[in-house]
Amino acid sequence: MNILLDPTYQQMLFDGLVMTLLISVVVIIVSNLLALPLAIYMQRPKGAFRRVIIGYSFFARAAPVLALLFALYYGLPRFGIYLEPVPSALIGLIFASTAYNLEFLRSGFESIPSGQLDAAKALGLRPFATYWKVMIPQAYRLAGPSLFSNAIQMVKGSSLASLVAIDELTAASTVIISETYKAIEVLLVVSVFYLVIAAVIIALQYLYESRQSTRRR
Amino acid sequence: MGIARTALLALIAVFGVSAASAQDYKAALVAPDTITVGTSGSAPPFSMTNAAGELEGFDIDVVNLVAKQLGLTAKFEKLDFAGLLPGLTAGRFDLIASGVTRTPERLASKDFFLLSPYIVNGAAITRREADTDITSWKDVCGKTMGAVRGGAFQKVAKEKLPADCVTKSREYPGATELFLDLENRRIDFAAHDFLGPKYLAKSGKLTGAVTLDDLLTTITQSVAVSNKNKPLADAIDAQFETWRKDGTLQGLADKWFGASIDWSKAQ
Amino acid sequence: MEIVLAWLPRLLVAAALTIGLSAVVFTLSAVVGLLLSLVHYGREKSWLRNGIEAFSAFFRSVPELVVLFLFFFGGPQIGIDFGPIGSTIIAFALVGIAFDYQVFKGALKVVPFGQYEAGLALGLSKRIVFLRVLIPQILPLARKGWITYAIGTVKRMSIASAVSVSEILYVTKQGIAATNAPFTFLSLAVGLYILIVTPLLVFNERKPKQAVAR
DSSP states (O other): OGGGGOHHHHHHHHHHHHHHHHHHHHHHHHHHHHHHHHHHHTTSSOOTTHHHHHHHHHHHHHSOHHHHHHIIIIIGGGGTOOOOHHHHHHHHHHHHHHHHHHHHHHHHHHTSOHHHHHHHHHTTOOHHHIIIIIIHHHHHHHHHHHHHHHHHHHHHHHGGGGGGTOOSHHHHHHHHHHHHOOHHHHHHHHHHHHHHHHHHHHHHHHHHHHHHHTSOO | OHHHHHHHHHHHHHHHHHHHHHHHHHHTOSBTTEEEEEEOSEETTTEEEOTTSOEESHHHHHHHHHHHHHTOEEEEEEOOGGGHHHHHHTTSOSEEEEEEEOOHHHHHOSSEEEOSOSEEEEEEEEEETTOTTOOSGGGOTTSEEEEETTOSHHHHHHHHSOTTSOOEEEEESSHHHHHHHHHTTSSSEEEEESHHHHHHHHTTSSOSEEEOSOOSSEEEEEEEEETTOHHHHHHHHHHHHHHHHHTHHHHHHHHHTOOOOOGGGOO | OHHHHHHHHHHHHHHHHHHHHHHHHHHHHHHHHHHHHHTTTTOSSOHHHHHHHHHHHHHHHSOHHHHHHHHHHHHHHTTOOOHHHHHHHHHHHHHHHHHHHHHHHHHHHHSOHHHHHHHHHTTOOHHHIIIIIIHHHHHHHHHHHHHHHHHHHHHHGGGGGGGTOOSHHHHHHHHHHHHOOHHHHHHHHHHHHHHHHHHHHHHHHSOOOOOSOO
């Protein structure tokens, strides 16, 4: 545990942690924001973009995240697009994460008994209000656990950014190991960091779910 | 008859002893009669992977020669550079041959034996041809530097350059990724060795880049041997001593670098 | 173009390795995950279950890359060299077990506990109740979750490239370095992954048979 005492390594780990948090938070927020309109769009019976979205969802969930990151990092320059590593990793992770969130929300929407939609129409609710008051809350109630679980997956995904030249937490651990050879100590410390982040997300989930049950159905 | 017998016995004793000590290095090997070598496969031209997926390079040739001399089979294992020295310390390899720079910290380390030089090199800047505003190490302040993770050059640069000269730097798993990013304009210059990129440019594998002749410092490189096998380290060191003098290493340098080595520059 | 074609056999061998490793990992994960979910089934408080929950929480929160490095770099530190393949199997299996344990645990919750009690009351041994009553019911319930994770395992195998395992992405990276044709190779790689994953995806979409006996 004496690695922790070395200020250079402390700084490296801290910088890595900041980068990990930055990537994770941006990916989680943006992918959730993007998934909702897409999921709502998919509720229409017909739509010009339905096929496109289905294709995107399949591809983004079937392709390994690391391959996507490599494609953005090594492949885009071939087309003259020189992205910085961090935006490149963000795009890759958001691309993958949105697809999963989209699918969870779709399941959420589809599980709502259709009788509710009919009732809403009968009550004269306009489509926007129907969505806002009836469908979205329920879809999120159902999709909630999966969305939070996916959030943790995205935090884990940020560690892959170390393989495309981003100095986040896992990358910092690689450098420290290459100098101190104390792999177990460094990696356990880093594991604890990730555990804490996951625990925070789970705590948020708990908060979210307890707020839900106090509301009347 | 007495003297002849004594002489004969002495001869046998000498050969016997040297045969015995020569075999000592076999005792501590990772795998019997095999020398297990860690190399990165992405440090051209020391250790590279060719189009057919096979390892080749200066280090590969050196190791094969060493193995032949010692009567062992060489078995290469590829791993990113940052994992090589930890792997050696942990007993995964007998030897690391991947253009390992002989830095003061590494030479002082008790975790492995870093042998006498097999090449003399330098810490050089490689930059894109078009970036003519970088002409020497004096011009790099404020620019983004790239280096190989776990390698020596970022430390060398930090030590020899004025403080706060280079504030932005990126690290890569290997030289291949490093030069790819130089090409892709994500870094302004690569802090790496001198001979390597020169080879890449000569062989057409690196285009649009130029390696400056201004060396920040001379460096020497060698192989690192597991600290559990001192006889092996001594045996190879002895070989290097011979090969420095008899031109074997120069021959390899001609083949891979097209450069002549000035051994006097090696301390 | 010819060079790229020359790499095709190597990519196919890598694909076979990916499939093989994934199969070993997700089988181990499912079997051990199922067994763990049955440990101390029904007990109110169990230190063993708490231990398993802690294990599950740890291995679901820590990135697979870190767990992999833990075994690959950490093993030799304590004298055991698992090697790239060994480290990959152990690391991914531990993570897989942690996830599948949750899947099977969830499925078990659906089965009324009364069935277990009834079975014991009838004089059946615990083993028989598990084998004949519980497991047949939880398997169809857990199937979707288990297979989804198995699909993820195939994709996550790409992470093993970080420790030089010659699976698809590792060979792809080498191909890119040798030929400077990143897009061709990455498209091939992603194509291969999609090919491998599609049968599993299709299988997953089938409706589960009536699961819980009522």
